[in-house]
Structures are given as structure tokens and as C-alpha cells.
Amino acid sequence: MLRSLCVFSFILLLLSAVSVAQVDNTPRPAPTTRVIGILSAMTLEIETLGQDLTDKTEMTVQGIRFTTGSLKDRKVVLAHSGMGKVNAAMAATLLVEQFQPTDVLFTGIAGGLNPDLRPGDVVIGAKTAYHDYGEWTPEGFR
Structure with missing residues (x-):
């Protein structure tokens, strides 16, 4: 009985200590200046763009340098987001929260997507697929 009371008290204490997250739903004003956010998985890709920047300033947010x-x-x-969808999602979220870009682009090598592609080619996807749920086969996505 005493053990049950202690466990119940501990759970009650934990529940009372948990705070409810507040979401800021305040509408943001429309941006007055168009700002383009550009992310890249590989350092070299983003550094190449960074060489041509003027009026450059740097800021680190949660370990990511913007x-x-x-x-x-x-x-x-x-x-530079680093490779993988989790890193890309985290960097994109921080980018949008901190800088409110009007556009977000992801630049990169497309993982050697097609041997006919050459440096400088622009690839715009016609379809997207969440690859965790299957694979691309000659018969389609399964």
C-alpha cells in the first residue's frame, strides 16, 4: 500500500512539473523585402555561394551557422544543413523561424541522380516520395 502511494505521489509530482508548451500564433507581418533562404547538405556547395556575398554577416543558431x-x-x-532529411528539416525550421525568408531553396548534387546531368544543370522535381515507406522499382514506387 505504501509503495503504491509513493508511486502515485511520484507520478503526480511529475505531472505537476510538466509545463504546457505555448505556441505563438501571432500573425507575422508580410515581409517588406524578399529574402531567399538557401540550404545545402555539403559545405563546399554553400561556401561557393558565400564567396560571392556582399554585406556578409554571420549568426549561429542552435549550432548552425547562417x-x-x-x-x-x-x-x-x-x-549548411548537413546530410540527411532530419538535418535538412532542422536547418530549414531554424531558417524559417529566425529569418522568415520568402523563398527557401535547397542546392546540391542530387546524389548523382542521373549520369546525364552535368555541373550547373538545374533539376526541378515533378514528383516527391517519402522514401522511408518503400523503394523505387521498375514497376514504380513500392
Whole structure:
């Protein structure tokens, strides 16, 4: 009986200590300046763009370095996300929360997607698939 009372008291204490997360649903004003967020999985890709930035400033948020500046008269924010969808999602979330870009682009090598592609080619996907739920086969996505 005493043990049950102790366990119940401990659970009650834990529940009372948990705070409810507050979500800020305050509408943000529309951006007055177009800002383009550009993410990359590989350091070399984002550093190449960063070399051409003017009015460069750097800021680190949660361990990710963001570089703001102008690229051919356009305001941009650059960041290296690292490889993988979790890293990309985390970097994109921080980018949107901190800088409110009007556009977000992801630049990269497309993992050697097609041997006919050459450096400088632009690839725009017509379809997307969440690859954790299957694989691409000659018969389609399964």
C-alpha cells in the first residue's frame, strides 16, 4: 500500500512539473523585402555561394551557422544543413523561424541522380516520395 502511494505521489509530482508548451500564433507581418533562404547538405556547395556575398554577416543558431548578405542584389541567407532529411528539416525550421525568408531553396548534387546531368544543370522535381515507406522499382514506387 505504501509503495503504491509513493508511486502515485511520484507520478503526480511529475505531472505537476510538466509545463504546457505555448505556441505563438501571432500573425507575422508580410515581409517588406524578399529574402531567399538557401540550404545545402555539403559545405563546399554553400561556401561557393558565400564567396560571392556582399554585406556578409554571420549568426549561429542552435549550432548552425547562417550567413546573411546580398547575392547579385538579392537578400539571401545561406546555411549548411548537413546530410540527411532530419538535418535538412532542422536547418530549414531554424531558417524559417529566425529569418522568415520568402523563398527557401535547397542546392546540391542530387546524389548523382542521373549520369546525364552535368555541373550547373538545374533539376526541378515533378514528383516527391517519402522514401522511408518503400523503394523505387521498375514497376514504380513500392
